[in-house]
Amino acid sequence: MRKHSWFLFLLVFVVTFTVSAQKSTIYTHDLKDFNRALSLFNDGQFASAQIIFEKVKADTNDEELKSDCSYYDATCAIRMDQPNADMLMERFVSDYPTSAKSNQAFIEVAHYYFGQGNYSQALVWFEKVNESQLSSSDRDKFNFQKGYSFFSAKNKKEATVYLNKVVDSPEYGSQAKYYLGFMAYEGDDYKEANKYFDAVSGEEKYKEKLSYYQSDMNFKLGNFQKAIDLGEKAMAKSTAIEKSELNKIIGESYFNLKKYDQAIPYLSAYKGKKGRWNNTDFYQLGYAHYKQNDFENAISQFNKIINGKDFVAQNAYYHLGESYLKLDKKQEALNAFKNASEMSFDTSIQEDASLNYAKLSYEIGNSYQSVPAVLLGFIKKYPNNANRSVVEKLLIDSYISSKNYKEALVLLEKNKSPENKVAYQKVTFYRGLELYADREYQEALKMFKKSLDGQIEADITARTTFWKAETEYVLADYKNALLSFKQFASSSRASSTPEYKNINYNIAYTHFKLKEYDQAATYFQNHIEASKSDKVRLTDSYLRLGDCQFATSKYWPAMEAYNKVIELKGVDADYAFFQKAICYGFVAKNDRKIEELNSFIQTYPKSNYRDDALYELANTYVASSKQDLALKTFDRLITEFKNGSFTAKSILRQGLIYYNSDRNADALTKFKKVAADFPKTPEALEAVSTARLIYVDGGRVDEYATWVRTLDFVTVTDADLDNDTFESARKQFEQNNNKEAISGFLAYVESFPRGMHSLQANFYLAQAYFAEGLQTKSIPNYEYVVAQPRSEFTEQSLARLSQVLLKNNDNGKAIPVLLRLENEAEFPQNKVFAQSNLMKCYYDQKDYSNSVIYADKVLSNAKTDDNVKSDAQIIIARSAMQTGDESKARSGYAKLLTIAKGELAAEALYYDAYFKNKDRKFEASNTAVQKLAKDYSGYRYFGAKGLVLMAKNFYGLKDSFQATYILDNVIENFTDYPDVLTEAKKELAAIKTEESKTNSSISN
Secondary structure, eight states, rough: HHHHHHHHHHHHHHHHHOOOSSHHHHHHHHHHHHHHHHHHHHHHHHHHHHHHHHHHHOOOOHHHHHHHHHHHHHHHHHHOOOTHHHHHHHHHHHOOOOOOHHHHHHHHEEEEEHHHOOOHHHHHHHTSOGGGGGGGHHHHHHHHHHHHHHHHTTOHHHHHHHHHHHTTTTTTHHHHHHHHHHHHTTTTTTHHHHHHHHHHTTSSSHHHHHHOOOOOOOTTTHHHHHHHHHHHHHHTOOOOHHHHHHHHHHHHHHTTTTTTHHHHHHHHHHOOBTTTTHHHHHHHHHHHHHHTOOOOHHHHHHHHHHHHHHHHHHHHHHHHHHHHHHHTTTEEEEEEHHHHHTTOOOOHHHHHHHHHHHHHHHHHHOSSHHHHHHHHHHHHHOTTTTHHHHHHHHHHHHHTTTTTTHHHHHHHHHHHOOHHHHHHHHHHHHHHHHHHTTHHHHHHHHHHHHHHTTOHHHHHHHHHHHHHHHHHTTTTTTHHHHHOOOOOOOTTGGGGGGGGGGGGHHHHHHHHHHTOOHHHHHHHHHHHHHHOOHHHHHHHHHHHHHHHHHHTTOHHHHHHHHHHHHHHTTHHHHHHHHHHHHHHTTTTTTHHHHHHOOOOOOOOTOTHHHHHHHHHHHHHHHHTOOOHHHHHHHHHHHHHHHTSHHHHHHHHHHHHHHHHHHHHHHHHHHHHHHHHSTTTSHHHHHHHHHHHHHHHHOEEEEEEHHHHHOTTTOOOOHHHHHHHHHHHHHHHHTOOOHHHHHHHHHHHHHHHHOOOHHHHHHHHHHHHHHHHOOOOHHHHHHHHHHSOOOOOHHHHHHHHHHHHHHTTTTTTHHHHHHHHHHOOOOOOHHHHHHHHHHHHHHTTTTHHHHHHHHHHHHHHHHTHHHHHHHHHHHHHHHHHTTTOOHHHHHHHHHHHHHHHHHHHHHHHHHHHHHHHHHOHHHHHHHHHHHHHHOOTTTOOOHHHHHHHHHHHHHTTTHHHHHHHHHHHHHHHOOTTTTHHHHHHHHHHHHHHHHHHHHHHSSSO
């Protein structure tokens, strides 16, 4: 450049000298300054030179000198990176388009920017150069630098053109080959890349970089050992990014060579693309750990695969399942195999995953779908699988083990093959038990009959026969129940069943219901002799034995039995004491009877039989001619039980005592009180009848007629027709001709709405309606009866009326009826019925405090059966949950778990898991959910809720994969339960929000 500039200067000087031999003083001065500036420019003092060039340009009139000054001014600006440098050069080219320096100006600027590493700017100026004007010495430098600038701009096509022009250049050839090789490498043309890289491999400055690229190329060509060797060689002098990539190359090469132990450290050291790993990265490291039997670390890596829906993800989920199996984490394994089985990228993996999913479903239960459906689905999809026979056996067993009898029955009804007969027998039996527990007795009976149609397994046949008998007994079909119980007892396998221990007790009660008291007594005695451990049944057997002997007039043996009950101090000791006292009357020992009754009244002041005892005592005083004591005892009874069932009878009896003692005035007072306070009752009718005798005997018929006209239930003129109409209907009723009875009683109440028998007629009419299944029609007639003063029909009418109202879901009307029944019931079972249903009604009305009060009452009754106790415990637990008293709910559900069956057991087990989750006992909670899935899969609602709970447990155990996977499946499969769906979505959103905070980069 310097020589070239001086050449131009000399040329200008000669030309100028030729044109004008005489120099002006000014021109000479300008030229001197120009030369000084040029000297400074050549020495690199661009700032000083620029000042002088600008001055000379401003002072001179010589255009050529101006042109040179503009060129050098712009060049100085470029060398000093002045912001207006390109503008100055553009101005130079614009102002002096014919200057010989234009092309050189472009070259100089381009070379300058290239030297500064500003390749994009250099490329702008290289594009301006007229390549035909380049000297041979400038051409190679120009081609290389322009080619490299294109390379930097990722314009490989143009870069290849210019770099190929200098491949043979002594100065630029090696560099050109290196970059040509690199572009071939990036374009996956490894053959071409190797050709260029080999050409420069002997040069020291390329060795480091070439090792990296050649390692990668060999890896991609499948030369894994060579890739490892070259990668190790390049590692020491590589950048951090290159080291990360080399770790991946070496690690994956070892992985492909199945040297998993050597692969792990390199795969772990990989930093990922832009700091993030993809699913393949996690899979390879996870699989390497898996092959080393390091299942914990394998699981950790496989679980990091997010939203995988490809071949890699399917593989990962499959091996994740196997890893969980190795660690005996079967629920987690089930989820992983389920995921792999739903992908079809590799059908062999899909089939094997489906097999594992089916086997695990059988083993631990499945909340997503029924176990039989999973197994049957596998058999249908893979009929030629080598494990088909194994799965078929599991299918049959699963019908029993999953306890999902309802759904299993649907499948079996469709597939009645001979090999499924055993399963069908068992499933119909167990489904019958479920229906029995749910009090659907007619449906239960159908199931038991179906089970008995295929008598294959003797044990199941025997048990089914027993429960068929129990169901018939509950349905009051006592004759068939007795036959079934005896068939069970005579079965060869009966003694090996859990039901056998109480068979004498069951047969005894059935005879008792049939009023076959001698036979009943025999079986009660058999039970007493065979079973002493069950104190409740032992006491009850002595009691009923006494009742049977009482009913057959064997009073002394009856008293012995009642004494046993009293000694055992059971819940019915008061009844036994009372019955024993009554027995003394039948053996002509009224003094002892009176003594025992007085003792009873003192010993059991709160007994339900206290009014019975007082009434019997008063009557016994009458029989013993102790009239004053009788009257006082009746007074005591009337005072203590103003609305009792014996009140009307007691007043009537007092009247009769007075009548028989010729105290007619006192007698009439009592008879009139009965008629006034208890109209239309049998006692009222008897009172009127006896009072008539007093009036007639006293010649006071007019007084009688006047009094009787005040009684709306006595119509003297219609009395015969009244009686005939009523008696006709009652005969039909007693012969169980209910339809005829209904017609007759309807005729009576319409003809005699206030007749002598209107109370009985309305009661019997209601009973006939009830017997015919017309319960709703019975309501007005029962309401009529209970609206009248207390009678012998009141308690049964209250019980039946409440039963009908409850069936009609009319809880509002049922509650006051049940309250009356609770307060007025003399039969314990009616009191229990009232209290248990008040408990349910209050709960349905969200009156939780009252529902709990009645639940506690039910539980405090020792005679309450387990089904009702279950209802009470669930009411307590649910009410406590509703009112936020989780401590009481926890206790209630824990008690329920010990006695509940069917859906209530599923609910109790869910809350067992729920409270364990609250206590952060996540593993124990999951165990409870697994039991729920295995034993109660038929109750899908609680199965779905259990899955959400399981997801929470897994997240608590820091297993976000299991948590999100389970929640995704709940959302997909349980759309029938909106509340569960809402909870699952909320939990999933919370987990994803939390995970997004920590999953922005990968940490190993």
